[in-house]
Amino acid sequence: MEKRAKNSKTPPPGKEIYQQLVRNALDGMYIVTSAGFEYVNPAFAKLVGFSAEEICNTSFNMFDLIHPDDKKLITERKDAREKQKALPSIYQFRIISKDGSIKHVEVNTVPLPGKKGRTLGILRDITDRKRAEDALLVKNAQFQSLIQAIPDIVYFKDEDRLNLIINKAFEKAFHLEAAKIIGKTDEEFLPQDLADSCRASDESVLRSGKPYRFQEKAASPNGSIIVFETIKAPIFDAKGKTVGLVGVSRDITEQKSVEEGLLAALQEKDVLLKEIHHRVKNNMQVISSLLNLQARCIKDPEVLEIFKESQRRIRSMALIHEKLYTSRSLSQIEFSGYLRSLASNLFSSLQISPRQVELKTDLEELSFDIQTAIPCGLIVNELFSNSLKHAFPGARHGEIHLGLRRSAGNEYLMSVKDNGVGFPDHIDFRKTESLGMQLVNMLVDQIEGRIEIERKTGTEFRVYFKKPKYKPRI
Secondary structure (H helix, E strand, C coil): CCHHHHEEEEECCCCHHHHHHHHCCCEEEEEEEECEEEEEEEEHHHCCCCHHHCCCCCCCCHHHHHHHHHHHHHHHHHHHHHHHCCCCCCEEEEEECCCCEEEEEEEEEEEEECCCCCCEEEEEECCHHHHHHHHHHHHHHHHHHHHHHCCEEEEEEEEECCCECHHHHHHHHHHHCHHHHCCCHHHHHCCHHHHHHHHHHHHHHHHEEEEEEEEEEEECCCEEEEEEEEEEEECCCCCCCCCEEEEEECCCCHHHHHHHHHHHHHHHHHHHHHHHHHHHHHHHHHHHHHHHHCCCCCCHHHHHHHHHHHHHHHHHHHHHHHHHHHHCCCCCCEEHHHHHHHHHHHHHHHHCCCCCEEEEECCCCCCCCCHHHHHHHHHHHHHHHHHHCCCHHHHHCCCEEEEEEEEECCEEEEEEEEECCCCCCCCCCCCCCHHEEEEEEHHHCCCCCEEECCCCCCCEEEEECCCCCCCCCC
């Protein structure tokens, strides 16, 4: 050692350097003999709360500072040392300092040469570390309690897809103990098809760093199929690197069964409703045909016209049910298409040529439920028929405008306008004896709307109404 020191470019530190290191050390350092403390540094004195002079006094007993619950540990070590048994040089216990505070310390002892029992010790305050460790243990216990209480399957995997943590629900679902799952990949204990599916979703999450939600199926031990809804999410380290994933799987077998039952019931209901609309339409056509047969026996033109008007009203309602029968929605009818079909039927029924009266439309695609569609259809039937029959006498040519659109204030505007001879000024359409106009006013009240008339160039009826507040009864 002396030769190496002589040849070294840097001379060995002197005694003063060592003393300075000991005095300024953050850890408590001491030399103790069988008679008591021979030396303590300032950090040791600060840690126990006594001065160096008090500690190195022969009357000072370090054993008095040991926490009562740890005195047995110190006694056992002393007995073992006297029996020359091998002991770990590093151990931990608690002390009660002079001010009464409890501190956790870690001690590392080294026998010194020379006098028997002379020992060098380093005393480190690990109180903060122990508190952090205890807090971590509490959090870990809380975490374990949480995942074990979750009825869904919960698992954590590392970046190599090894299972690190699982809950009781996982064990129960696959009838396996945790020891046969922890530290293994899914391929080592799951059926091959399920393991392949899990591997694919794991790799997708680990590769993309994004959550992944899906459904998967597995065979239970009794052979039945279990359906799981699973969500997997990546786990990142402090630098944002993906280091694993967490997965939660919920058994939705019963839910899927209920959903399939509800879907089947809904489809059956749709079929039944379509059949009802189809039969209502057919029944109305039968009534219309009966009226047509009866009309053949009527000689009075006025009575005959009443029969034909009744037929047209029935057809307008039958057309509603026909549209609902062929519609994707059984609760809503696309009304602009219905109005075009209704207008076409009225031209045919009244034997009016489109070359004589031209139809122009401004129809917004709007859908109404049946409780709104039927009265609106009957209103248009009456107003449109009235224009075709009376606005263009003597084969006079003209135009009829049929309109439907949204208006201001969440209202709808439905209009029938012609450029014919005009509605007589002396007739109040709200108090007329005409059954058709009485029906129009009654139906406008039924949809809680209002009706206006414009008589400048021909006649225009405008019907305003809002969305119904009631729900359709299906």
